Amino acid sequence: MKKIILLPLILLLLTGCIKYQELNNMAIITTIGIDKKENIYQVTLKETIPKKEENKVSSEYKYYKGQGNTIKKAIKDASNNSSKDIYLKQVQNFLITNPKYCKEIPKSFKNKIVLFQVKNLDKVLTTNSNYKYLNNLAKDKTKTLKDCRKKGEKKIPFIKVYKEELLIKN
Amino acid sequence: MKAFLKELEKKFSLSGDYIFKKIKYGRNTIYLVFNEVLTSSDYVNDFILKRLTRLDKKHLTDLMNYLPDANMKEIKKEEVCDYIHKGYIIILAKEIIAIEAKAKLDRGVSAVESELSIKGPKDAFCENFNTNLGLVRRRIKSHHLIAERTEIGRSTKTSIGILYMNDIIDQNLLKQVTEKLTMIDIDGIIDATYLRENLEAHKTFFPTITSTERPDKVSMALLEGKIAIMVDMSPYVLILPTFLIDYFHTVDDYYQKPINISFIRIIRLLAFLMAIFTPAFYLAVTTHNFDFIPLDLLLSLKAQRESVPFPALIEAMIMSISFEVLRESDIRMSSTTGSAVSILGGLILGDAAVSAGIISPIMIIVIAISAISGLVFPSIELVSAIRWWRFIMMILATTLGLWGILFGTIVLFTHLYKLNSLGKPYLYPFLPFNKKEQVDALIKINNRGTKYRNPLLTTNRKRGHFR
Numbered sequence: 001m002k003k004i005i006l007l008p009l010i011l012l013l014l015t016g017c018i019k020y021q022e023l024n025n026m027a028i029i030t031t032i033g034i035d036k037k038e039n040i041y042q043v044t045l046k047e048t049i050p051k052k053e054e055n056k057v058s059s060e061y062k063y064y065k066g067q068g069n070t071i072k073k074a075i076k077d078a079s080n081n082s083s084k085d086i087y088l089k090q091v092q093n094f095l096i097t098n099p100k101y102c103k104e105i106p107k108s109f110k111n112k113i114v115l116f117q118v119k120n121l122d123k124v125l126t127t128n129s130n131y132k133y134l135n136n137l138a139k140d141k142t143k144t145l146k147d148c149r150k151k152g153e154k155k156i157p158f159i160k161v162y163k164e165e166l167l168i169k170n
Numbered sequence: 171m172k173a174f175l176k177e178l179e180k181k182f183s184l185s186g187d188y189i190f191k192k193i194k195y196g197r198n199t200i201y202l203v204f205n206e207v208l209t210s211s212d213y214v215n216d217f218i219l220k221r222l223t224r225l226d227k228k229h230l231t232d233l234m235n236y237l238p239d240a241n242m243k244e245i246k247k248e249e250v251c252d253y254i255h256k257g258y259i260i261i262l263a264k265e266i267i268a269i270e271a272k273a274k275l276d277r278g279v280s281a282v283e284s285e286l287s288i289k290g291p292k293d294a295f296c297e298n299f300n301t302n303l304g305l306v307r308r309r310i311k312s313h314h315l316i317a318e319r320t321e322i323g324r325s326t327k328t329s330i331g332i333l334y335m336n337d338i339i340d341q342n343l344l345k346q347v348t349e350k351l352t353m354i355d356i357d358g359i360i361d362a363t364y365l366r367e368n369l370e371a372h373k374t375f376f377p378t379i380t381s382t383e384r385p386d387k388v389s390m391a392l393l394e395g396k397i398a399i400m401v402d403m404s405p406y407v408l409i410l411p412t413f414l415i416d417y418f419h420t421v422d423d424y425y426q427k428p429i430n431i432s433f434i435r436i437i438r439l440l441a442f443l444m445a446i447f448t449p450a451f452y453l454a455v456t457t458h459n460f461d462f463i464p465l466d467l468l469l470s471l472k473a474q475r476e477s478v479p480f481p482a483l484i485e486a487m488i489m490s491i492s493f494e495v496l497r498e499s500d501i502r503m504s505s506t507t508g509s510a511v512s513i514l515g516g517l518i519l520g521d522a523a524v525s526a527g528i529i530s531p532i533m534i535i536v537i538a539i540s541a542i543s544g545l546v547f548p549s550i551e552l553v554s555a556i557r558w559w560r561f562i563m564m565i566l567a568t569t570l571g572l573w574g575i576l577f578g579t580i581v582l583f584t585h586l587y588k589l590n591s592l593g594k595p596y597l598y599p600f601l602p603f604n605k606k607e608q609v610d611a612l613i614k615i616n617n618r619g620t621k622y623r624n625p626l627l628t629t630n631r632k633r634g635h636f637r
Contacts, residue, residue, distance in 0.1 A: 023475045050473035089461040
């Protein structure tokens with residue numbers, strides 16, 4: 001019995017609260033926009049802040065900007081601008097201005113995200129379009145998405161958007 | 171005899187409920203000593219005093235034959251005190267005679283209160299040892315049903331009955347129980363649960379002895395080869411050994427269609443797991459393992475937590491503890507004020523706490539699910555065990571996330587595996603696994619599955635068949 005009490009105590013005291021985060025203190029990033037200016041990556045993290053209203057949840061958005069030589073560094077830089085802990089594991093889509101940047105996207109993102117190529121990045125990002133809307137757009141191109149995954153390609157499903165107006169939700 | 175009477179008078183002089191009565195027959199006198207509250211005055215007046223006063227002088231020397239009574243004994247001087255306290259009338263003549271004249275000081279057989287069943291008998295044990303024994307004897311009409319009687323408690327001298335079926339019982343088990351009971355040397359046994367301390371070998375939150383108020387449950391247990399311990403003045407009878415699976419069974423399982431019972435038993439198991447793990451899982455998911463849940467759900471959880479000022483663990487603790495307080499007050503309150511408690515609790519915990527922004531609605535759902543799941547089990551001991559493990563899991567989940575829950579689960583199951591009740595493994599028939607016993611463990615295919623007794627309990631395994 002002593003051991004049973006002691007073991008969790010040791011575990012708790014020695015480990016503390018690893019990775020402990022309160023949901024309130026967390027910035028859930030859903031979309032990342034990537035641009036490159038003068039060989040430096042300009043990254044914008046789009047945080048979705050859910051707001052509870054009567055019977056439904058609506059969203060507000062917040063943006064964090066950062067720059068760096070690589071996308072990774074740029075994201076880190078952007079994270080430093082936030083007072084909250086940046087949570088990147090649920091990023092749903094990337095908006096990039098040039099398909100070349102694809103290769104630079106950290107591997108940890110490459111599982112389920114969808115990539116959009118856009119020209120006017122800031123405009124698309126700052127509209128109220130949420131990740132769901134963007135993903136729904138991608139669903140029209142499910143064939144390409146599915147094919148990519150079936151073949152086991154590590155390539156990120158990539159969707160070229162010709163009409164940017166489409167991405168902007170009314 | 172007069173010296174002895176003086177001695178008795180001195181002993182009882184301080185309390186007013188002992189009665190000394192003198193009846194003269196010419197030169198001879200007999201004395202009656204009894205306790206007013208323990209004896210029935212009707213019985214004393216009608217049957218004993220009347221007969222004594224009409225008694226002929228010459229029969230005085232032969233009272234045993236002229237005062238016939240089923241429960242009439244000649245006793246020794248040392249036994250007089252005991253018999254008076256048992257509700258006997260003591261006649262001090264040439265010899266000392268004790269006649270039973272017990273007053274009815276109990277409430278009689280009433281309906282089951284805590285272990286309700288839909289079908290099945292509704293009678294429950296009461297505080298009277300003889301009534302309780304009768305309720306079992308009426309169900310098992312066999313001379314194999316043995317009720318060994320002992321007395322424990324220096325002051326209370328409580329009758330303890332060890333009940334078992336002579337042709338089924340494993341003598342080794344019986345020896346263990348009697349040995350453990352003889353070790354008890356205490357001034358008082360007020361309730362059957364006092365014996366728990368001695369009969370339970372482990373320091374654990376989980377109960378390794380069942381206590382029940384249902385005579386049919388006791389009869390079932392006896393026929394399976396278990397031992398029941400009956401304590402005078404206690405409406406609960408202890409059954410041992412007990413396995414964990416026994417808490418997932420109710421007597422109703424044997425009064426209804428077996429196929430429906432399997433479903434209910436699986437629900438009970440789910441409830442057991444949910445009662446322990448739901449808050450912990452919620453805490454793990456909202457403080458550590460965010461990638462474990464879909465984004466939509468995560469956002470909706472975040473929206474609910476946004477206005478809450480406390481960390482998730484504190485929030486969960488506030489809710490759990492206020493629930494426990496509510497439950498405790500509901501138990502202790504009389505039923506007239508009980509409704510006030512439930513209104514207050516329901517309103518404050520359910521609605522006001524949310525609209526005040528102290529507690530998130532989802533936390534109320536989580537705590538309510540786990541609390542309700544815990545209440546599936548009528549055994550308060552198991553519910554307490556579940557409560558402890560719920561708190562342990564909650565703390566582990568906030569510190570280590572899902573890994574903490576995994577760790578806690580491993581500890582919980584090794585702990586359960588280590589437990590035994592009178593040397594019988596607690597997790598039987600799952601660990602050690604017995605394939606044949608599965609027919610009436612978690613799932614129940616048909617009533618014929620109960621043809622055989624548990625091989626751990628007895629060597630006399632065959633019970634017979636229905637068809």
